[in-house]
Amino acid sequence: MISQKMADRINLQINREMFSAYLYLAMAAKMTNLGYTGIARWLTVQYHEEMFHAMKFVRYLEDQAAEVKFDAIAVPAFKENDPKSLFQHVLEHERWVTASIREIMELAMAEKDFATQNLVQWYIDEQVEEEKNAMDILQTIDLLGNTPQGLFMLNIELGKREPSIPLDYTKI
Ligand code: FEO
Numbered sequence: 001m002i003s004q005k006m007a008d009r010i011n012l013q014i015n016r017e018m019f020s021a022y023l024y025l026a027m028a029a030k031m032t033n034l035g036y037t038g039i040a041r042w043l044t045v046q047y048h049e050e051m052f053h054a055m056k057f058v059r060y061l062e063d064q065a066a067e068v069k070f071d072a073i074a075v076p077a078f079k080e081n082d083p084k085s086l087f088q089h090v091l092e093h094e095r096w097v098t099a100s101i102r103e104i105m106e107l108a109m110a111e112k113d114f115a116t117q118n119l120v121q122w123y124i125d126e127q128v129e130e131e132k133n134a135m136d137i138l139q140t141i142d143l144l145g146n147t148p149q150g151l152f153m154l155n156i157e158l159g160k161r162e163p164s165i166p167l168d169y170t171k172i
Helices: 004-033 037-063 083-110 114-143 148-158
Strands: none
Touching: 004 037, 004 083, 037 083, 037 114, 037 148, 083 114, 083 148, 114 148
16 A cells, blocks of 8 residues: 555656657657658667556556556657767756656655565666666767767667567566
């Protein structure tokens, strides 16, 4: 059993994770338009990762017999149309998600909600990985001099990304 306040906060996070998925899907479409199909693949895999994050919270609410509420998902607005500035946006977005996850942990600690603390620790660890992924790509872009040739190579490399999570959400 979790508090109503916690259920509401987790429902908000489900919305934020789905917004993240929507944002990365929109970014993938933009990169495809620009010919960066490998980067688009990386972003599409990231879309699936975000849906996994959302669905993991959904399952948790269900397991706790709390109501799942799906709210409207915001328009994924972004202006970037080159890989470097796009991944800077990705990094900023992930830092925002990290702060949001920390809020849930702070609430769980204040409420002595040990089950939610245990769950959210997974997301805390995941956010270290999420930020690192974006920082690594930005570092690679800088090492390659942010040149057309370098971005061409990066595009090939990122196109090799495979999902590391189950795509069948009934298995979460
Ligand atoms: Fe669900 Fe990229 O954080």
